[in-house]
Amino acid sequence: MADEALELEPLTPFPGRRMEQAIAAVRAAIDDGRMKPGVKYSVYQLAEGLGISRTPVRDALLRLEEVGLIKFEARQGFRILLPQPKEIAEIFAVRLALELPAVRKAATAPDPAALSDALLHQQRLMRDAAAIGNEHEFAHHDLGLHDLILDAADNSRARAIVKTLRETTRLLGANTADKTRTLTDIDDEHTPVIDAIIAGQPDEAEAAMRKHLENTGRLLVAQALRTEASDRSVDEIWSAVV
Amino acid sequence: MADEALELEPLTPFPGRRMEQAIAAVRAAIDDGRMKPGVKYSVYQLAEGLGISRTPVRDALLRLEEVGLIKFEARQGFRILLPQPKEIAEIFAVRLALELPAVRKAATAPDPAALSDALLHQQRLMRDAAAIGNEHEFAHHDLGLHDLILDAADNSRARAIVKTLRETTRLLGANTADKTRTLTDIDDEHTPVIDAIIAGQPDEAEAAMRKHLENTGRLLVAQALRTEASDRSVDEIWSAVV
DNA sequence: CTACAGCTCCTAGCATGCTACGAACAGTCC
């Protein structure tokens, strides 16, 4: 098994720390399904696939383990973790706690003009991606939008936390390819948030963001429940945590 | 400079990953002042001091860098970071966002008896530590108390985040040894929180926790401002973020 | 056919060699 070199594009000789390139490579591989949760992998495999030595790969994986994306199993390789339904609910509970105050602050920001421009620009990027059905691009800009709002709230620590959480859940959506919501539906949820921020209405912005996050969260919990064929209900899990 | 082997107790041959022992060793060294912010250290130094090789030490430091406790400077060692005032305010903003809902949930917990016992036990431990003036022990149990509340709220993700944040700020208090508040004062702030949880009063519990976190946060911001001799005011920084 | 014992293979984890490169210093030229 060690010689199945796990077809990853070899790292181009590129400046910067190979460790970080390795992190990006693993994330990308998870995104497009070349690496799947549950399957066992080894540092050897990855290092060979990436064309670099084991050390930076190991360092990268240690960082991913820290974030909770993978789990090393002693002397037996590592595994990509699929977030459990409860974990997803927890993640969204945290996101609600952090992003609702953030969107309130954004709606009362000192420099509305610059923020408005940035928000509308981001929205435009998302719509373009939605129009051509490019989910990957869409997800990227969606992350950008939420990041923009967190940035406006001027709390870099909260921003970093949410970014990590969001990247953890992203791979779930990417893998299961749920089509319950089209990209346009998601965009429709963003619109009132953006409008309220621009209009300087914190209450409306918060309410719209809450709705958006709750929809997304419940959907992902439902997906996770389906993949593990559990008989618990979404509401049960959701309301226990949020 | 490389041969100043940085007097750390050598790691006893102990089961478990040496990397994690190294993390603990560095944290401990920061706590009791053997390692100070601003000073430059190297992986070589530490490895020699701990009596192990550079690899696990490096791995440990990479993880600490991830958390924001240290910063590698390319080809020049690493430095322990002293949290900036704004960062501390940000940390407390996140803690408020996460711990206030948590304490509300704890006050409406399904099993009040077990929780009450645990809370009172923890309080007792803290008072004992306060009585003999053992700050280190006190801080440990203080962390335990907050952890207990987060645990009652049943969100392990939020719990882990707060734990990390708290450990990041702890070294500041440990180093500057501010005596504005005695240990008993802190205990006095905890009491209404614990009482309200046991009495099942979410509103009171939240208010008491808010007061406690705001006091602590402002105090630490003030300390950080003093150490860097800034002329900005605590209120200015605090209200901009929280 | 089943239970079990031994063996092989692969792994994480640790130790250590190697290299490119920034910093600080010394020596030199103006």
Next chain:
DNA sequence: GGACTGTTCGTAGCATGCTAGGAGCTGTAG
């Protein structure tokens, strides 16, 4: 004296050797 250049030194980062130990297979006994 002051700017500038060459050199030394120590560092992070990467590659690779080494080891103990668990998983799973294979052959064997019952």
